[in-house]
Amino acid sequence: MPEGDTIWRTAAALRPRLVGRRVLSARPAALGRLAGATVTAVDTAGKHLLVRFDNGLSLHTHMRMTGVWHTYAPGARWRKPERMARAVLEVEGAVAVLFNAPLVELTRHDDHTSHLGPDILADDLDLERVVRRARSLGDVPIGELLLDQRVSAGIGNIWRTEALWTHRINPWRPSASLTDDELSALFAWAHREMRAHLRGPYRRSAVHGRAGRNCPRCATPISVRAQGAHARLTYWCPSCQYQITGSSPEAPSGRQRASPRA
Numbered sequence: 324m325p326e327g328d329t330i331w332r333t334a335a336a337l338r339p340r341l342v343g344r345r346v347l348s349a350r351p352a353a354l355g356r357l358a359g360a361t362v363t364a365v366d367t368a369g370k371h372l373l374v375r376f377d378n379g380l381s382l383h384t385h386m387r388m389t390g391v392w393h394t395y396a397p398g399a400r401w402r403k404p405e406r407m408a409r410a411v412l413e414v415e416g417a418v419a420v421l422f423n424a425p426l427v428e429l430t431r432h433d434d435h436t437s438h439l440g441p442d443i444l445a446d447d448l449d450l451e452r453v454v455r456r457a458r459s460l461g462d463v464p465i466g467e468l469l470l471d472q473r474v475s476a477g478i479g480n481i482w483r484t485e486a487l488w489t490h491r492i493n494p495w496r497p498s499a500s501l502t503d504d505e506l507s508a509l510f511a512w513a514h515r516e517m518r519a520h521l522r523g524p525y526r527r528s529a530v531h532g533r534a535g536r537n538c539p540r541c542a543t544p545i546s547v548r549a550q551g552a553h554a555r556l557t558y559w560c561p562s563c564q565y566q567i568t569g570s571s572p573e574a575p576s577g578r579q580r581a582s583p584r585a
């Protein structure tokens with residue numbers, strides 16, 4: 324699953340091959356208006372990747388689970404079949420190919436990303452602003468709030484799961500029951516750990532993907548259950564991520580192994 328940091332790495336790999344280069348051709352036909360334009364930037368906004376051009380257009384892509392950008396020398400053999408290509412940008416000295424992405428569109432300005440909160444990977448992440456945006460959404464389960472890209476863009480399922488375990492917070496705990504400092508600490512942790520991950524190897528998950536195995540902290544079997552409108556699989560330790568306030572968690576699903584304490 325590409326999370327914000329994976330998109331960030333992709334952008335870093337594309338920049339030296341695209342920025343400052345003129346587009347010789349662009350496919351499919353819907354991208355034809357890019358021919359002749361020069362790439363001015365490759366930006367990320369959370370999980371969105373934007374290739375910007377000097378004619379005011381941006382190529383907006385969202386990778387979801389499957390999308391991947393490759394770059395090749397002109398004439399080099401591609402590592403995936405051409406029929407999987409969703410966008411092909413041929414510039415001077417390189418060909419960039421986007422495979423399998425579900426969203427590819429040309430936009431002007433930032434129409435489709437202006438609703439996004441600050442990028443969690445930004446150098447100068449403004450945590451007070453993130454907390455204000457979190458509060459503006461009202462009282463929602465903290466596990467859903469961390470994934471809400473309007474609060475802060477780029478935190479994916481793995482990182483929010485691990486952030487909550489690290490801070491011993493139950494994913495269904497209402498956000499209104501957390502202090503501003505507690506909220507800020509969760510986003511600060513994601514910011515720090517995701518940035519560290521850009522430079523190093525994948526860290527081992529404590530709870531994500533480990534349903535039924537022992538919590539590394541207290542040895543209680545880890546639970547899993549779908550959370551929120553998008554039914555994102557949520558892993559947590561029912562012992563050390565206890566429910567602090569009276570709000571009851573969602574009805575248990577078949578995947579559940581143990582109940583959080585009410």
Ligand SMILES: [Zn+2]
Nearest residue numbers: 538541560563
């Ligand atoms: Zn535990």
